[in-house]
Amino acid sequence: MPSKPSKDLHTFVNPAPDRDYTIAIELPEFTCLCPLTGQPDFAHITLQYVPDASCIELKALKLYIWSFRDDGAFHEAITNRILDDIVTACQPRFARVLARFNVRGGTYPTVVAEYRKPGWQPPPPVVLPIASGSSGG
Numbered sequence: 001m002p003s004k005p006s007k008d009l010h011t012f013v014n015p016a017p018d019r020d021y022t023i024a025i026e027l028p029e030f031t032c033l034c035p036l037t038g039q040p041d042f043a044h045i046t047l048q049y050v051p052d053a054s055c056i057e058l059k060a061l062k063l064y065i066w067s068f069r070d071d072g073a074f075h076e077a078i079t080n081r082i083l084d085d086i087v088t089a090c091q092p093r094f095a096r097v098l099a100r101f102n103v104r105g106g107t108y109p110t111v112v113a114e115y116r117k118p119g120w121q122p123p124p125p126v127v128l129p130i131a132s133g134s135s136g137g
């Protein structure tokens with residue numbers, strides 16, 4: 001097997017460290033184990049972060065996500081651990097992990113964990129007016 005799961009998150013230098021921008025990564029194939037039954041839990045994880053000096057390398061992130069396949073943990077613990085590991089690896093200005101777990105016992109749990117670097121404030125949102133009379137095409 002050419003690749004193996006790994007808890008190592010690698011980073012690279014942010015190419016635009018003077019700008020706040022958001023990186024959003026969808027991870028639709030997350031799996032872990034229920035700590036009570038040992039049955040598999042499946043989730044769609046969304047990672048969103050505003051990088052500071054470094055960014056998360058995608059192949060390392062995929063191997064990191066794969067490394068949870070045989071771990072037994074509650075949804076809340078897994079979501080917060082992923083956030084903590086992302087923050088440790090790249091020290092972002094902001095990070096959010098949204099974990100949408102598949103149905104289990106008739107419920108669809110979603111867990112959201114966020115981190116904000118002390119002193120960082122997001123830029124104000126830009127609201128653009130909608131042009132009237134234009135069909136756009």
